[in-house]
Amino acid sequence: xxxxxxxxYALALYEMCKExxxxxxxxxxxxxxxxxxxxxxxxxxxxxNPQINKHNKKRIFEELFKGKIEDELLSFLLLLIDKGRIxxxxxxxxxxxxxxxxxxxxxxxxxxSVIPLNHNERETIKSKLEKRYExxxxxxxxxxxxxxxxxxxxxxxxTIDGTIKTKLMDLKNISEGNVGRYxxxxxxxxxxxxxxxxxxxNEEETKKLRGWLMDFYSREIVINNIVDESYKDDxxxxxxxxxxxxATIDEIVNSEKCKIGKAKSQECIIDLDEKGKILNATVRTxxxxxxxxxxxxxxxxxxxxxxxxxIHEEIDESIVGGVLVKIGNDITDGTVKSKLRYVRxxx
Numbered sequence: 001x002x003x004x005x006x007x008x009y010a011l012a013l014y015e016m017c018k019e020x021x022x023x024x025x026x027x028x029x030x031x032x033x034x035x036x037x038x039x040x041x042x043x044x045x046x047x048x049n050p051q052i053n054k055h056n057k058k059r060i061f062e063e064l065f066k067g068k069i070e071d072e073l074l075s076f077l078l079l080l081i082d083k084g085r086i087x088x089x090x091x092x093x094x095x096x097x098x099x100x101x102x103x104x105x106x107x108x109x110x111x112x113s114v115i116p117l118n119h120n121e122r123e124t125i126k127s128k129l130e131k132r133y134e135x136x137x138x139x140x141x142x143x144x145x146x147x148x149x150x151x152x153x154x155x156x157x158x159t160i161d162g163t164i165k166t167k168l169m170d171l172k173n174i175s176e177g178n179v180g181r182y183x184x185x186x187x188x189x190x191x192x193x194x195x196x197x198x199x200x201x202n203e204e205e206t207k208k209l210r211g212w213l214m215d216f217y218s219r220e221i222v223i224n225n226i227v228d229e230s231y232k233d234d235x236x237x238x239x240x241x242x243x244x245x246x247a248t249i250d251e252i253v254n255s256e257k258c259k260i261g262k263a264k265s266q267e268c269i270i271d272l273d274e275k276g277k278i279l280n281a282t283v284r285t286x287x288x289x290x291x292x293x294x295x296x297x298x299x300x301x302x303x304x305x306x307x308x309x310x311i312h313e314e315i316d317e318s319i320v321g322g323v324l325v326k327i328g329n330d331i332t333d334g335t336v337k338s339k340l341r342y343v344r345x346x347x
Contacts (some may be wrong), residue, residue, distance in 0.1 A: 003095075006088065009097035014103075015074050022070050026099055029069045033077070034093045047086055057081050087338040106136040112144040112152040129155065198237040201225050213237070244330055277307045284316040284324040301325070 016021045021240075037043055046052055058078050064076055068304040080086040100108060109129050111117065112316060118123070122139055129137045134154065144152070153160040193213055195201065201209070206223055213221045281284045281301055283289070289297065294311060301309040305327070 003091070005085075006091040007095045007099075009076075009080070009085070010099055011097055012098050013092070016072050016076075017070075020070070020072055022072065023100060026070050026073045027097060029073055030089075030093050030096060033065070033069065033073070034090050037089060047081075048140070054081055054330045058084075092219075101138075104136070105153055107133055107140060108138045108140055108152045110142065110143045112147060112154075113150070114143065114145055114147050116143065117141060117151075125153070129153070139212050190222050191239050192224060194220050194224050194226055194238040196226045196228055196231055196238070197234070198227070198229050198231045202225050209235075209237075213239070215235050279305055279327055280311050281311050282314060282326040283311050284326075285315045286315065286317050288315065289313060289323075297323070297325075301327070 008323075012042075013026070014023065016025045032290065043064075047057060058081050061077055061081065062074070077086065077089075080092070082091065085092075100216065107129075109125070111125065117139075122141075126137050126139055137155075193210075201223075206225065210221050210223050279301075281298065289311075294313075298309050298311055301311075309327075
């Protein structure tokens with residue numbers, strides 16, 4: 001209710017300033033008056049004092065601001081005193097600013113980071129956001145040491161979280177099996193699949209492959225067919241850190257068919273006698289897995305691949321933290337090193 005009322009006041013002021021041709025000036029001055037009221041305890045005490053009548057409160061405001069701010073804004077402040085709404089001036093200012101931004105095709109991007117952005121970073125982010133939203137973007141910065149690194153960008157109701165704090169939480173969830181095996185940054189609502197073949201895919205092949213990838217990743221897929229005549233195998237699919245060959249695709253597709261009874265066992269491409277009933281998983285970590293972590297990871301991989309998994313551990317301090325799992329050509333990268341790279345690429 002009060003937000004609606006604040007907006008009505010703001011719209012009335014906007015229309016009045018529009019006729020006077022001083023909207024930008026009033027917007028700036030209104031912000032300064034709000035800051036003055038927030039920092040001037042004496043002024044707030046006067047406003048709150050029931051023993052000072054409205055006439056005297058208006059006289060004090062006239063002495064403070066007449067000739068220093070636009071007449072339209074002064075009249076607006078006096079009106080708010082009459083209506084008993086002057087203590088809620090910041091809310092009126094926020095609504096006035098929103099009206100101004102909307103009418104000027106402009107949005108505010110609030111950016112939290114551990115250290116201040118330099119000029120190039122600020123301009124790069126501004127350019128990307130303006131391209132994304134097709135609006136003029138105003139950057140507002142805030143320092144937040146708790147983020148550890150990266151940045152958090154809020155535009156309206158949308159949040160783009162590229163902070164290391166969140167990436168580490170994602171990594172924790174991945175290691176605990178609480179999220180899916182694949183997690184791109186929030187800036188990518190589609191997954192780009194580089195498809196390497198020795199000859200161009202036809203329309204039917206592209207459609208079939210795209211449909212399977214969409215089912216597998218539960219995401220919208222954009223196919224980028226890269227033709228490399230020197231490539232000897234039929235096909236290679238690269239999505240982020242995932243590298244998959246046609247053999248792996250056939251294996252997963254047919255194992256799923258067998259599992260749900262859509263194909264007879266003799267129709268399955270997987271030959272357990274030839275391929276073996278066990279899949280070897282190379283797991284890279286900074287420090288050795290605990291027994292509990294090893295058991296959790298093994299169970300998660302066995303559930304995903306529907307095969308017996310044997311884990312072979314490697315210590316690799318260069319990955320900073322997290323875990324990298326390699327099974328054949330299939331790579332699942334949950335390392336902090338990779339997460340930091342996503343943060344950098346987002347920026």
